[in-house]
Amino acid sequence: MGSFGKKIEKFWEIFYEHDGYVKVLTGLENTLYIAIVGLAIGIVIGTLIAVVKVIPKYKRITRILDGICTFYVGLFRGTPVVVQLLVAYYVVLPLLGIHMPALNVCVMVFGLNSGAYVSEIMRSGILSVDPGQMEAGRALGLSYRVTMMKIVVPQAIKNILPTLGNEFIALIKETSVVSFVGAADLYVAFNYIGSNSYEFMVPYLVMALIYIVLVAIAALLIRVMERSLRKSDRRN
């Protein structure tokens, strides 16, 4: 136990006296930034794809869009997110001649990646809404688009909120690979503390605890949101 106390002392020294906590806070901020903005992008892309997937395929343009969306989802579900990060950062952007901070690349890749997953979640959500809702909207003279956006999608989102919460939690944890392209997240911060104190046990333990707390907070927020959205249900 004595040696463990010493380890904690070493950790505290770097964490507190050598500005380790600044790095941890930056890492925390980046982790949350990537997860939240990534999910927001994912929801927008996912909703668009899901709507394309459920539109009746009368016209050629919808069939073409459908093909593009299928390709997109296949691409982003078919490769690990680390590979997508590396390809985006070291292949695609240099080929296009674009310079972008690593953090923005991460947000973009995580957004595109979760868009592919959210699209499937959202599609099942839209299909779970009673078709009568769409019929009622159309019968009142509202267009397909308006009925979709005002009536069907809000109900779909309510149905899929627990699953969407899962996606958010998964995103928080997946961001731990962004150091592959040099973005500073929690892993980078605690690795810094570890390598400066020559002692990794405590930093990594604390890192694990921080992830657990983050996920617990996220789960709580989702529950609160779900409850407020369930206002229109009798079971609340």
Added chain:
Amino acid sequence: MIDVIDLRKNYGNLEVLKGITTTIKKGEKIVIIGPSGSGKSTFLRCLNCMEDPTSGSIIFEGVNIADMKVDINVHRRHMGMVFQQFNLFNNKTVIDNIMLAPVHIGIQDLRSQKFRNFLTRIKNIFSSNKQPLIEINTSKAKIKEEARQNALRLLKRIGLEDKANVYPSTLSGGQKQRIAIIRALAMNPKVILFDEPTSALDPEMVGEVLDLIRQLADEGMTMVIVTHEMGFAREVATRVLFMDEGRIIEENTPEEIFTNPQNPRTKEFLSKVL
């Protein structure tokens, strides 16, 4: 008002409607009866193109709405529809259910008027022949307020003004269906289509819904009703259509159809249900 000419509808190889021709005049109350699977509901749903007809035409106020090139949304505003399963919007309160379409369409029209004025203004800069602007004497807030007042008036009419701010899930079937009817009414439709409006209701709630429909009929609303309530059909209808196997077999006044049916199939059906 509505001319249906040789209307046909197929689902794959299954012929559901095999050529229906009829005319619905202003103020008529048409009740469609017939055994299940006879195509009554499909026919009704073709009238506002909820189902696209396979062939034939539906002339509503001089426009063939079965034509896919016609903007069907514009014409549906004038044709209310009431469903068997009520289909109130679950994510909206009762008053929002009623206000949603009038407000949305009002604002849409306002926007397109403003846009047209904007184009005229630009044209006026370059031409000596000045075009007048469309006079706009309404606003978003005004449209909303009018729709709210109208919705409250309609709710008061059916005695449910205290339910304005609750969600549909807390209402009984009869209340839901009456609200669905005034939701259709809020658009000031020229005709209302009822698709078995009482079939999903508990028996003790059928009366309140039929009373409301009867009131509307007395006020001169044109309506087309698919129903299994024969007593109600007899009382409200100005004309009864008997359908079987995708065709209109017999049409006549309710007295004639119910007391003196001509076609053997009509006789057989009525002997079973009456």
